[in-house]
Amino acid sequence: MVLQMKDPIEHSCAEHIRIWGAKEGHSTPDCGNCRIKKQPNKMALLCAAALLCVLCSMDALQYSELAQYIDSHQEEYVEALRDWVAIESDSSNILKRPDLHRMMDVTAEKLRRMGGDVVMVDIGEQELPGGQMLALPKVVTAHFGNDSQKHTVCVYGHVDVQPAKLEDGWRTEPYNLTEIDGNLYGRGASDNKAPVLAWIHAVEAYQALNMELPVNVKFVIEGMEETGSNGLDAMILAQRDTFFSDVDFIVISDCGWLSKRPALTYGTRGNCYFFAEVEGPTQDLHSGVYGGTVIEPMTDLIGILDTLITPSGKILIPGIREAVAPLTDEEWKMYQDIDFDFDYYKSKIGVAQLMYNNKVDLLAHRWRHPTVTIHGIEGAFSDPGTKTVIPAKVTGKFSIRQVPDMDPAMVKKQVTDYLQSVFAKRKSPNKLKVTMVIGAKPWLADTKHSLYDAGKAAVKRVFGVDPDLIREGGTIPIARTFQDVTGKSIIMLPIGGFDDGLHSQNEKMSRYNYIEGTKLFIAYLHEVAQIKKSV
Ligand SMILES: C[C@H](N)C(=O)N[C@@H](Cc1c[nH]cn1)C(=O)O
Ligand SMILES: [Zn+2]
Numbered sequence: 422m423v424l425q426m427k428d429p430i431e432h433s434c435a436e437h438i439r440i441w442g443a444k445e446g447h448s449t450p451d452c453g454n455c456r457i458k459k460q461p462n463k464m465a466l467l468c469a470a471a472l473l474c475v476l477c478s479m480d481a482l483q484y485s486e487l488a489q490y491i492d493s494h495q496e497e498y499v500e501a502l503r504d505w506v507a508i509e510s511d512s513s514n515i516l517k518r519p520d521l522h523r524m525m526d527v528t529a530e531k532l533r534r535m536g537g538d539v540v541m542v543d544i545g546e547q548e549l550p551g552g553q554m555l556a557l558p559k560v561v562t563a564h565f566g567n568d569s570q571k572h573t574v575c576v577y578g579h580v581d582v583q584p585a586k587l588e589d590g591w592r593t594e595p596y597n598l599t600e601i602d603g604n605l606y607g608r609g610a611s612d613n614k615a616p617v618l619a620w621i622h623a624v625e626a627y628q629a630l631n632m633e634l635p636v637n638v639k640f641v642i643e644g645m646e647e648t649g650s651n652g653l654d655a656m657i658l659a660q661r662d663t664f665f666s667d668v669d670f671i672v673i674s675d676c677g678w679l680s681k682r683p684a685l686t687y688g689t690r691g692n693c694y695f696f697a698e699v700e701g702p703t704q705d706l707h708s709g710v711y712g713g714t715v716i717e718p719m720t721d722l723i724g725i726l727d728t729l730i731t732p733s734g735k736i737l738i739p740g741i742r743e744a745v746a747p748l749t750d751e752e753w754k755m756y757q758d759i760d761f762d763f764d765y766y767k768s769k770i771g772v773a774q775l776m777y778n779n780k781v782d783l784l785a786h787r788w789r790h791p792t793v794t795i796h797g798i799e800g801a802f803s804d805p806g807t808k809t810v811i812p813a814k815v816t817g818k819f820s821i822r823q824v825p826d827m828d829p830a831m832v833k834k835q836v837t838d839y840l841q842s843v844f845a846k847r848k849s850p851n852k853l854k855v856t857m858v859i860g861a862k863p864w865l866a867d868t869k870h871s872l873y874d875a876g877k878a879a880v881k882r883v884f885g886v887d888p889d890l891i892r893e894g895g896t897i898p899i900a901r902t903f904q905d906v907t908g909k910s911i912i913m914l915p916i917g918g919f920d921d922g923l924h925s926q927n928e929k930m931s932r933y934n935y936i937e938g939t940k941l942f943i944a945y946l947h948e949v950a951q952i953k954k955s956v
């Protein structure tokens with residue numbers, strides 16, 4: 422119908438937009454964006470897109486200028502990511518703590534140079550297992566815009582990373598960003614440095630084009646996410662009535678899509694991380710000289726770790742499985758409707774078989790069932806070669822990803838009681854100490870909230886498709902605190918690819934996702950600005 426209208430008047434300000442004059446007697450079509458019948462003579466046709474009313478077309482015009490700006494500055498964005506990846510901001514390695522402090526300084530400086538109201542919040546110290554105290558990296562908060570008529574969106578992200586060494590099997594130096602076939606390889610590229618930069622660049626683009634931000638934007642950037650966000654809960658609580666008092670919504674982009682289709686994430690699993698330390702002789706012993714006469718800590722440890730989960734994935738700790746709500750029909754239907762290629766999934770991670778061979782079970786066990794993972798054993802001999810030693814003290818490290826209805830305090834008790842009872846049955850003279858070092862809660866959002874409508878519209882604008890609504894198997898420790906303490910709604914808006922290799926060798930962010938992701942954030946801010954502001 423639109424294309425039959427006569428006499429297009431060329432609009433001079435943008436090659437993409439033509440204003441169409443609706444002639445008397447012609448029916449007035451609906452705006453393709455807001456769907457409201459707008460005034461005659463005030464309709465515009467966006468090239469290759471929908472018919473739009475003038476307000477929406479101005480918005481489209483502004484978006485298209487911003488998107489062009491992003492495209493033409495992409496080399497700078499890649500360089501910015503290169504600089505950030507070069508900083509070994511590994512929060513789990515205390516020797517890297519100076520790098521982590523530098524990473525926070527660099528982040529703060531970037532936001533300061535953009536004119537943000539930046540504060541580096543001191544969140545105190547952490548106690549190390551030996552009792553020593555170590556300064557936590559400061560949390561960077563920043564504020565752009567202060568218009569009470571607008572919504573205030575708070576973007577949370579982290580700039581610390583997981584450990585990485587070339588000898589772990591990386592094809593490129595992990596801290597030297599390397600582009601191969603459109604992918605930017607480097608530790609922290611996807612988790613979470615590029616997404617944080619993309620948010621910053623989104624704000625920077627408005628500034629460079631002298632455009633007003635459609636919402637006020639606040640940032641909370643931390644440096645301890647990968648070790649459980651130590652100190653951040655207390656900071657949020659302390660600033661609930663100050664920094665967070667005018668925040669309307671929280672946006673987090675610290676996860677990935679499920680497939681090549683963009684996604685909105687509405688849930689994360691929690692994580693309870695345990696150390697199980699078994700201590701025996703006062704020092705390591707020769708296995709030939711002493712083997713067969715001492716009860717070995719490593720044998721005890723492996724024995725008790727083996728009682729946590731069966732080979733088919735059934736968790737054996739009493740009370741854990743019982744706490745989980747069964748899958749609802751609605752969830753079953755949602756999972757069933759998601760496009761998911763089993764074979765591709767297997768081939769990408771290099772396995773011949775998975776724990777489940779139907780889509781719904783697989784997604785359910787990735788997102789909304791708990792699982793146990795054994796990560797490693799500190800004190801065990803793990804170097805190349807054949808050292809013949811009986812390790813005197815070993816610490817098994819494992820974690821339990823939890824889901825709604827499970828609670829870290831309860832999980833801690835269930836795990837400790839169970840392991841102590843299993844250990845007692847061994848009648849070993851060695852000592853077992855179980856500690857929970859991270860207790861992060863799961864998070865779940867209401868996908869009917871207008872934040873998700875805004876997300877769908879933004880994805881449609883940038884990628885031309887509807888997003889998948891997904892959950893994340895990983896944990897964003899602070900998500901639940903944000904929700905509980907501020908009472909505000911959260912959306913997770915991922916831009917990472919499904920195959921980015923977070924936490925593993927050869928982590929990458931594709932240039933496409935990085936750049937289009939920056940546009941997505943711009944489109945999202947526009948969409949959030951349309952949400953009716955409650956008074
Ligand atoms: C999903 C997010 N990018 C992430 O990787 N989070 C970590 C956080 C964590 C949990 N326990 C310790 N750190 C993760 O899920 O492993
Ligand atoms: Zn992350």
Ligand SMILES: [Zn+2]
Nearest residue numbers: 612647923924
């Ligand atoms: Zn991570």
